[in-house]
Amino acid sequence: MNTKIFAPLLIATLTYSCISTAYLIPAAAKTPAATTTTTANRVYTKANPAVVTIRGNSVWGSGFIISNDGYVVTNAHVIKGQPAVVTLIMADGKTEIPADVVGFGKNGLDLALLKINRRGQKFPTVALSQTTFRVGDNAYAIGTPFDEAFQNTLTTGIVSAIREGGKFIQHNAAINPGNSGGPLLNDRGEIIGVNTGGFGRDTGTVGINYAIGVDLVRQFIIEARQGKSSPVATIATE
Known part of the structure; x- marks a missing residue:
């Protein structure tokens, strides 16, 4: 064969082969973006159903359910001076349930215990x-x-x-008026404290907030359920 003819034919054949077989090579599979669940996601999903908004005559605050028969912890200053029955707004934002004021912390302890008025109903807890x-x-x-x-x-x-040896927790998770009585949680979605207040709201300082430590909270709940709490708020008048 004439080499002058063969060489161009070989090049043309190789070129055609590359083009014509390219479609046989599968494209790289597209991997769908992974959905990442963060610790904060897990904490919120676990604890949020048990967190309530507390509405009185002129104030509101936060609280959380600690037993499936409807005991609720909040701050004494949230319900001080309010009626003996307050309204709880459940996490769905729609369901409103009355709750009795059971008792207050003694010796100035800024805690209160409520009891939901729904016999036989089971509630989410934290x-x-x-x-x-x-x-x-x-x-x-x-x-x-x-x-x-x-x-x-x-x-x-x-x-x-x-x-004070764990009686109070200083933290920098943002809280504002209305957060009082709500839970401070750990990575497992468990209560480590009850948010009570913070410094600097009027001065511009941020990140210095306080919660009552869980050991004080636990002891208060035991005493209140045994009828050993105060019938009135003992916190100082502002």
């Missing part, structure tokens, strides 16, 4: 932590800041300091 919390641990707050339109808002931060 557990009290049995483990030690430390400075630097993650902290999660759920509550209703400013207005009921912001019901069950989640904020995150860390435990900044432990005060």
Whole structure:
């Protein structure tokens, strides 16, 4: 064969082969983007159903259900001066349930216990932590800041300091008026404290917030359920 003819034919054949067989090579499969569940997602999903908004005559605050028969913990200052029966707005934002005021913390302890008026109904609960919390641990707050339109808002931060041997937790998860009485949670979605207040709302300082530690909360619940709580709020008048 004439080499002058053969060479162009070979090149043409190779070129044609590359083009004509390209469609036989499958395209790289597209992997769908993975959905990542964060710790904050898990904490909120676990705890949020048990977090309630508390509505009185002139105030509102937050609280959480600690037993499936309907006991609810909040701050004394949330319901101080309110009727003996307050309204709870459940996490769905629609269901409203009356709750009796059972009792208040003694010796100025800013805690109160409520009992939902629904016999036979089982409620979602959030557990009290049995483990030690430390400075630097993650902290999660759920509550209703400013207005009921912001019901069950989640904020995150860390435990900044432990005060008075664990009686109080300093943290920097954002809380505002209305968050009072809501839970401070750990990575397992368990209660480590009850959010009570913060400094700097009028001065511009942020990130210094306080919660009552879980050991005080646990002891208060035991005494209140035994009828040993105060019938009136013992916190100082502002």
